[in-house]
Each structure stands twice: as structure tokens, then as C-alpha cells.
Amino acid sequence: MALSNKLLLSVLQGEKPVKTPLWLMRQAGRYLPEYRALRAEKGGFLDLATDPDAAAEVTLQPIRRFGFDGAILFSDILMIPYAIGQELRFEAGEGPRLSPPLVDAALASLEPARERLEPVYKTVEKVAASLPPETTFLGFAGSPWTVSTYMVAGRGSKDQGETRRKAYTDDAAFAEIIAAIAAMTVDYLSAQIEAGVEAVQLFDSWSGSLSPAQFERWVIAPTVQIVQGLKARHPDVPIIGFPKGAGGKLPAYARETGVDAIGIDETVDPVWAAAALPENLPVQGNLDPLALIAGGETLASAVERILSSFADRPHVFNLGHGILPDTPIQHVEQLIALVRR
Numbered sequence: 001m002a003l004s005n006k007l008l009l010s011v012l013q014g015e016k017p018v019k020t021p022l023w024l025m026r027q028a029g030r031y032l033p034e035y036r037a038l039r040a041e042k043g044g045f046l047d048l049a050t051d052p053d054a055a056a057e058v059t060l061q062p063i064r065r066f067g068f069d070g071a072i073l074f075s076d077i078l079m080i081p082y083a084i085g086q087e088l089r090f091e092a093g094e095g096p097r098l099s100p101p102l103v104d105a106a107l108a109s110l111e112p113a114r115e116r117l118e119p120v121y122k123t124v125e126k127v128a129a130s131l132p133p134e135t136t137f138l139g140f141a142g143s144p145w146t147v148s149t150y151m152v153a154g155r156g157s158k159d160q161g162e163t164r165r166k167a168y169t170d171d172a173a174f175a176e177i178i179a180a181i182a183a184m185t186v187d188y189l190s191a192q193i194e195a196g197v198e199a200v201q202l203f204d205s206w207s208g209s210l211s212p213a214q215f216e217r218w219v220i221a222p223t224v225q226i227v228q229g230l231k232a233r234h235p236d237v238p239i240i241g242f243p244k245g246a247g248g249k250l251p252a253y254a255r256e257t258g259v260d261a262i263g264i265d266e267t268v269d270p271v272w273a274a275a276a277l278p279e280n281l282p283v284q285g286n287l288d289p290l291a292l293i294a295g296g297e298t299l300a301s302a303v304e305r306i307l308s309s310f311a312d313r314p315h316v317f318n319l320g321h322g323i324l325p326d327t328p329i330q331h332v333e334q335l336i337a338l339v340r341r
Helices: 007-012 033-042 045-049 052-066 079-084 114-128 144-153 161-169 171-195 212-233 247-257 270-276 289-294 296-309 329-340
Strands: 070-072 087-091 095-099 136-142 199-204 239-243 261-263 283-287 315-319
Touching: 007 136, 007 199, 007 315, 033 045, 033 052, 045 052, 045 087, 052 070, 052 114, 052 329, 079 087, 079 114, 079 144, 079 171, 095 144, 114 136, 114 171, 136 144, 136 171, 144 161, 144 171, 144 199, 144 212, 161 171, 161 212, 171 199, 171 212, 199 212, 212 239, 212 247, 239 247, 247 261, 247 270, 270 283, 270 296, 283 289, 283 296, 289 296, 289 329, 296 315, 296 329
Parallel strands: 070 136, 136 199, 199 239, 239 261, 261 283, 283 315
Antiparallel strands: 087 095
């Protein structure tokens, strides 16, 4: 496989560059005044995310303002359950809601609606036609465990208790949910790639709530299925795995899933990660979003620790999770200057 001349894409392919590429999770979002203006104009989040013109504009906003090395598709991880047949709505101040919750409804009762994903593919096409030639275009999906927690409970929760309970008490039914998510995710990410994305990320935001055995069953195993399915169709497209909260289970995830790069959250010691993860595996992360809000010397010292820790392997600079809405724009500018100096 020939290495790309795009900085971010080449690092995801395993190159150690002179410069460290940079993008931020949720970089298209509420900290930007231009996003807030468009969101107010469009109304609800789902209306914004399923309008290809608007979603493409949101995806491009941080590229125009900051010149990040990667653009991340503006969408939501709950597009998969929406396409599987649950109804999706976003309530102000309450977050997403899916109905019927699968804690007391059967997966078989849902009527698949794959056409609900078509606006996403149109968004990808519009963004791909508008990005600067040096910018890598990233698609994404939620990983099966994290997506299942919303599908089962019908909403987000602090400990994913209802979903963990279902996984223990109704193994067969829960395995069916995971399998359905994984199968549709392969098709979904493949279609994003065919529409123009150049790499993809799997977000497993709630993987930290599982025991080691359950982590193997509900995080690693379905991720293997997705990676193998995508590699069969698009062998040269890098896949980033981001199992937030995995901690000491990160090396097993990196070894067993087959992902091309691994994202690490802010709770992971970068020195430990550099030593524990497979040699030369690209690593992405892992600045604390609150250090970005703090700015100044706090930010500078955190950035230096991360850069020095990963100096001997391919590294993509990013946050340990999504950028927060109250992040000052001047602190993002400081971060870019620190990483690119």
C-alpha cells in the first residue's frame, strides 16, 4: 500500500512524520459561533444532521477556521438504530431518545429503514467535493456495545445498567442486537467510504463499564467482525478504534481487533500507552478536554507530555474525548500553535 501524501492519512497508515497531524473529536460543534448560528436556523439536531447541505457546512466549518488535518463527518452514532427501525428524537436538555426501548421490546418487532442513512452519504459526497486536497476525510460509526446501550435503554445512562443486565440475563436476545448493529455498521461505513471518506473511526464511548469477560464478548468480538468485514471490501482504508475507558484492556483491544490505529482517552497515561501498545501501532489522543479549556501553561505542559510520550511512534494529536461547548476558541488556536510549532 502506497503511503498517502496527506499528513493524517499517512500516519494512520503507519508513517512517522516530521509533523504531528491534529484533529479534535466534536470539532464541528457548539463551541463555534458559526455552528450555533446554523443550529438555531435549522432547529433540532436531527434536522441538522439529516440535511446534507447543512451537515456538510458544519463538517467544513472547523476546517475553514483552523485548518485541521482531518475533517470528521457531522452526524450521530444513533443513525444505526434509526436505520434498524427505532424512532429517534433529541429532546432539549435531555439528549437522544430511542423508541421502543429494547429492554422490553423485541428486535424482530422493528422494521428496518435503511433509507434513513441516505442523507449521510449525500453529506459525505458534498464534503468530499469541497475539502482542501491536504485534508483527510474521516467517517465514523458507534461501536456495537455503545450503540446497544442506547437501543436497550432508549436513552443514555451513567452506568449502562439496563443494558449490562440484559447482556447477563438474556444472552441470546442481546447477542442478536449486537449482531444486527455490527452487520449494519459494516454496510454503513462501507457506503461512507464509497461516497468519499478516507478513514473511519469506531466510537465505543461506554466500553469502560464492562468487566474483562464482557469486554471480550461485547467490545472486542463485534469490533473484529466489523474490521474484518470492512477490510474485505476496502483493504486499504484505515480504521481507528476508540474504546473509551478501556484502560488496562487497551493492549488486548489493540492486538485482537485488527484496527489500524487506536484512540486513547484522557485517563490513560501516555507513557504507559507508548510502552504497552503494540510497537509502531498509530496512537491517537489524548489531551484532557478540560486542559484545553484551562489553556495557558496548563495546556502547554499537557501537550508537551503527550508529544514527547509518542515521539517514537506514529501519533495523531487529539483530545481524550469530545471538545466541550465552553471551550474558548483562542485556546484551540493555542493548541494548534503548540502542536505545529
